[in-house]
Amino acid sequence: MTQRREHRSQVGIVGAGPAGLVLAKLLARAGVDSVVLEARSRSYVEARVRAGVLEAPTVELLREAGVADRLDREGMPHSGIALRFADAPGGPAQDHRIDFADLVGKGITVYGQQEVVKDLLADRIDDAGLPVEFEVSDVEFHDVTTDAPSITWTAADGSAHRLHCDVVAGCDGFHGGSRAVAGAGGDLTVAERSYPFAWLGVLAKAAPTTDELVYAHHDRGFALYSMRSPEVTRLYLQVPPETDPGDWSEARIWDELQTRLARPGFTLNEGEFLEKPGVTGMRSMVAGPMRRGRLFLAGDAAHIVPPTGAKGMNLAIADVRVLAEAITRFYAGAGEGGFDGYSETCLRRVWRAEHFSWFMTSMLHRFDPGTEAGDPFGVGLQRAQLRYTVSSRAAATSLAENYVGLPHGAV
Ligand SMILES: Cc1cc2nc3c(=O)[nH]c(=O)nc-3n(C[C@H](O)[C@H](O)[C@H](O)COP(=O)(O)OP(=O)(O)OC[C@H]3O[C@@H](n4cnc5c(N)ncnc54)[C@H](O)[C@@H]3O)c2cc1C
Numbered sequence: 001m002t003q004r005r006e007h008r009s010q011v012g013i014v015g016a017g018p019a020g021l022v023l024a025k026l027l028a029r030a031g032v033d034s035v036v037l038e039a040r041s042r043s044y045v046e047a048r049v050r051a052g053v054l055e056a057p058t059v060e061l062l063r064e065a066g067v068a069d070r071l072d073r074e075g076m077p078h079s080g081i082a083l084r085f086a087d088a089p090g091g092p093a094q095d096h097r098i099d100f101a102d103l104v105g106k107g108i109t110v111y112g113q114q115e116v117v118k119d120l121l122a123d124r125i126d127d128a129g130l131p132v133e134f135e136v137s138d139v140e141f142h143d144v145t146t147d148a149p150s151i152t153w154t155a156a157d158g159s160a161h162r163l164h165c166d167v168v169a170g171c172d173g174f175h176g177g178s179r180a181v182a183g184a185g186g187d188l189t190v191a192e193r194s195y196p197f198a199w200l201g202v203l204a205k206a207a208p209t210t211d212e213l214v215y216a217h218h219d220r221g222f223a224l225y226s227m228r229s230p231e232v233t234r235l236y237l238q239v240p241p242e243t244d245p246g247d248w249s250e251a252r253i254w255d256e257l258q259t260r261l262a263r264p265g266f267t268l269n270e271g272e273f274l275e276k277p278g279v280t281g282m283r284s285m286v287a288g289p290m291r292r293g294r295l296f297l298a299g300d301a302a303h304i305v306p307p308t309g310a311k312g313m314n315l316a317i318a319d320v321r322v323l324a325e326a327i328t329r330f331y332a333g334a335g336e337g338g339f340d341g342y343s344e345t346c347l348r349r350v351w352r353a354e355h356f357s358w359f360m361t362s363m364l365h366r367f368d369p370g371t372e373a374g375d376p377f378g379v380g381l382q383r384a385q386l387r388y389t390v391s392s393r394a395a396a397t398s399l400a401e402n403y404v405g406l407p408h409g410a411v
Contacts, residue, residue, distance in 0.1 A: 001315070002158075002160060003160075004152070004160040004161060004162050005160070005161050005162070006094075006161075006164065007035065007160050007161060007162065007163045007164070007197075008032050008062075008144065008163070008164045008165075009033050009034055009035045009163055009164075009165055009168065010027075010032050010034065010165065010166050010327075010331070011023075011027055011032060011033070011034040011035075011111065011165055011167045011168070011169065011327060012034065012037070012149075012150075012163045012165040012167075012168045013034050013035065013036045013037065013168075013171055014036075014037050014043055014141075014149045014151065014168070014170055014171060014172045014176065014178060015037075015038065015138055015170070015171035015172035015173060015176060015301070016036050016037075016038035016040075016117070016121070016134075016166065017045070017117065017171060017172075017173055017299065017300070017315055017316065018113060018116055018117065018120075018133055018313045018316045018321060019169075019171035019299030019300070019301070019316035019317070019320050020036055020038075020116060020169065020171035020172075020298075020299075020320075021036065021109075021120035021124065022061075022062075022065070022120065022316075022317050022320050023169055023171060023298065023320035023323060024036050024120075024124060024130070024132075024228060025065050025067060025120055025123065025124065026065060026320065026321065026324035026328075027324055027327060027328070028128065028130060029066070029330075030324065030327075031066060032327055032328060032331055033091050033130075034130075034131040035089075035131050035163055035291055036131065036133070037091075037132075037133050037136045037151065037153055037163075038132060038133065038134050038135075039135070039136060039137065039139070039172075040134065040135065041134050041266065042121060042125075042132075042134050045114075045117055046114055046118045046121065047114060048101070048113075048114055048115060048117075048407070049113075049203055049228075049234075049275065050112075050114070050116055050312075050313070051112075051113040051307065051310065051312055051313040052109060052110055052111065052112045052113060052226060052228055052234060053108050053109075053213075053226075053310035053314075054071075054075070054108060054109045054110075054111055054116075054313075054314065055310075055311075055314040055371075055403075055405025056106040056107065056109075056150075056404045056405050057314075057318070057381065057406075057407055058100050058313075058314045058317050058318075058405065058407045058410050059071065059109050061074070061188065061321055061408070062116070062195055062317075065073060067119050067123050067348050067396050068122075069102070069119075070119055071109065071115070071116070071242055074111065074115070074229070074231075075109075075110065075111035076110040076111070076227070076229070076355065077107055077109050078100075078107050078108050078109070078110055078211070078213065079099065079100050079101035079107040080097050080099045080100050080101065080107075080203065080212055080328045081097070081098050081100075081103040081212055081213045081214070081215060081403070082095040082098075082212060082213070082214045082215070083096045083098065083215050083217070083364075083390055084096075084214050084215065084216040084217070084261070084263055085094070085129070085216070085217040085218075085383065085386050087184055087383075087387070089379075091263060093261070093263045093265055094263065095214070095217070095263060096181075096386075097212075097389035097395050098389075098390070098399055098403075099249075099375065099400075100399055100400045100403065101163040101209060102319065102402050102403050103393070103396055103397045103400040103401075104269070104397060104404055105398045106174070106404045106405075107373060107404060108207075108310075108403065108404055108405075109314060110162045110213075110226070110227060110228065112228050113313050115240065116313070118136045119149070119200070119407035121194060125182070132159075133153070133155065134156065135156035135195065136153040136154065136155060136156070136327055136368075137154045138152070139151060139152070139153045139172075139177065139179075139381060140152050140153070141168055141170070141177075141178065141181045144168060144181060144182075144221075144289070144292055144293045144295035145185070145294070146165065146174055146212075146225045146293065146294070147292035147294060148164065148165075148166075148302070149165055149166075149167070149168045149293070149294045149295065150162050150163060150164045150165060150168075151163045151165070151168055154364055155282050162292040162410075165294075165337070166294065166325055166330075166382075167294050167296065167330075168295050168296070169296050169297075169298060169323065170182065170295060170297045170298070170301045170302075171212055171297065171298050171299055171301060171316075171320070172301050173299065173300040173385060174285075174300040174301070174302060174304055175206075176299055176301050178295065178301050179287055179301050179302065180289070180376060181292070181295060182290070182291070182292040182295055182297050183242055183287070183292075184205065185290070185292050185293075187289070188287055188288070188292070189287070190285060190286070190287045191286045191287075192283070192284065192286075192356065193283070193284040193285075194283050194284075195241075195280075195282040195283070195284075195306060195361060195365070196240075196241065197238045197239065197240060197241060197282055197365055197367075198238075198239055198240070198241045198243060198279050198280060198282055199224075199236045199237065199238065199239070199279070199280045199282065199307065200236065200237045200238075200239045200243060200245060200248060200253070200277055200278075200279050201234065201235070201236045201277065201278050201279075201280060202234070202236075202253055202273055202277045203228070203230060203232060203233075203234055203273065203275050203338060204232070204233050204234075204270070204272065204273055204274065205231060205237065205272050205273075205274055206231075206232070206233045206269040206271030207230060207231060207233075207271075208227040208230065208233050208268055209225070209266065209269045209350055210225065210234075210266075210268070210316065212340035213225060213226045213227075213363055214226075214261065215308075215360075216261050216364075217363070217364050217366075217382060217383075218259070218260040218261075218366070219366065219374070220259060220260055220366070221237065221239070221257070221260065221365065221366045222234065222236075222238040222260075222308075222364045222365045223235070223237050223256075223257060223260035223261050223405065224236040224308075224368065225261055225268075232267065232274065233271070233402055234376060235253075237257065237260065237341060238365050239254055239279065240358075241282075243279050244279075245276065245278060245279050247275040248265055248277055250272075253277060254268075255269050255408075256317075257355065259384050262329060271275040271372055274359065277346045280307065282306040282307075282308075282341055282361065283304050283306065284304060284305060284306060284357065284358055285303060285304040286303045286350055286351065286352055286354060287301075287302045287303065288343055289304070289315045289341045289343035289344075289347075290319070290342065290343040290346055290347065291304045291339065291342055294339075296323055296339075298316060298319040298320050298323055298346075299312075299315065299316030299317075299319055299320070300312060300316060302319070302346075303315060303350045303354070304355035305353055305354055306357050306358070306360075306361045307357075308357055308361040308365075309353065309359075309360045309362060309402070309403070310362040310363075310403070311353040314353075314405060315349065315350060315353050317378045318346070318408055319346045319350075320341055321408060322345050322346055323342060323346075326338025326339050326341070326342050326384055327339060344393050345409075348411050349406070349408075349411055352402070352406065352411045353402075354402075358404040362382075363382055363385050363386060363389070364382070367397040
């Protein structure tokens with residue numbers, strides 16, 4: 001058996017998604033060294049299409065961190081969204097714009113998560129020459145309740161490694177192993193909600209038909225119209241959770257999108273699919289506390305939101321801002337006080353985002369799509385909430401304030 005190689009770093013980070021990479025960047029700026037371990041290859045994580053909406057505080061943070069040059073050049077600033085629905089059953093759908101700029105004086109930026117990841121990897125590896133170990137396996141955390149935790153792994157070439165750290169961060173997403181390690185102490189609580197639907201997502205080479213995102217409430221189910229660039233649209237359909245994307249031909253997907261997004265005067269641009277359609281389940285989950293000893297959970301490792309509120313990546317980045325500050329204060333000699341407050345500070349924002357994501361999901365999806373009789377009470381409530389949201393400045397402001405992102409530390 002080959003001998004395990006020993007390494008040392010102040011912080012060990014598992015996962016090179018938005019949480020892990022932003023944490024590594026914020027620590028590097030504060031003079032704290034870290035090693036990032038990632039199960040996949042660099043090309044895989046750079047091509048993984050997921051979220052695309054950056055809240056205003058996320059954009060500010062990436063600018064402060066010095067990794068927003070391309071984002072500022074290529075990101076698409078949006079100052080509103082449209083809610084599309086029929087005012088009465090069977091009537092034509094209409095758009096109702098939620099004007100973020102007018103209501104809260106801020107907006108969001110459309111910029112793909114994989115572009116954020118590419119920028120962070122280029123900054124860390126190509127510009128700064130700092131380590132990211134790709135294609136690692138058998139990752140395990142050790143001694144997390146001591147002040148000398150470590151991480152072991154097997155590298156792509158089969159060699160065995162151990163990283164000795166002061167702090168370890170579980171940024172390994174929903175399917176990673178860090179949450180189980182945090183739970184092994186017995187005081188982790190997991191709160192969950194599942195939804196009776198999923199999203200079928202497609203990426204198409206088609207110029208956006210509209211400048212802003214459209215959230216459509218339709219009798220056949222929810223549809224979302226969004227974009228990634230002036231040439232590429234990202235579209236979603238509410239589907240049953242057990243849907244096999246292979247059952248959906250391109251023609252069927254476009255037909256369904258045309259139906260659910262129909263509005264007098266609206267033409268949906270079609271184009272070739274740039275990747276295979278995928279189905280994403282809808283789930284809410286919060287695991288807390290987000291700390292066990294010197295192991296800290298961040299991002300999807302600790303919480304999941306349904307994507308209707310566009311909060312997942314933004315929450316991951318908000319978590320690691322708090323964690324980076326706590327670690328920086330620790331190395332500045334301020335002790336573990338920042339560590340003690342980490343979970344509670346993050347969970348306040350997490351629960352606000354959980355509520356907003358649940359609210360948007362509940363208002364916009366059909367819980368009984370395709371049924372003849374439907375659920376008149378449920379749909380009546382949804383339509384009442386939609387009408388209220390677009391006719392009351394107070395209600396519209398609440399949606400806008402949550403959508404663009406409350407300032408970090410505000411809740
Ligand atoms: C399929 C999918 C589609 C999504 N679509 C949308 C969307 O359309 N809109 C939206 O707002 N949000 C969406 N989200 C949510 C959003 O993308 C996430 O909230 C965001 O990626 C969270 O960032 P993260 O860094 O916490 O986790 P992740 O981005 O999941 O990163 C975790 C990283 O850890 C790595 N990893 C896992 N296990 C290990 C291990 N054992 N060792 C080493 N590395 C490991 C993974 O490969 C990954 O690179 C989607 C999420 C998923 C999973």
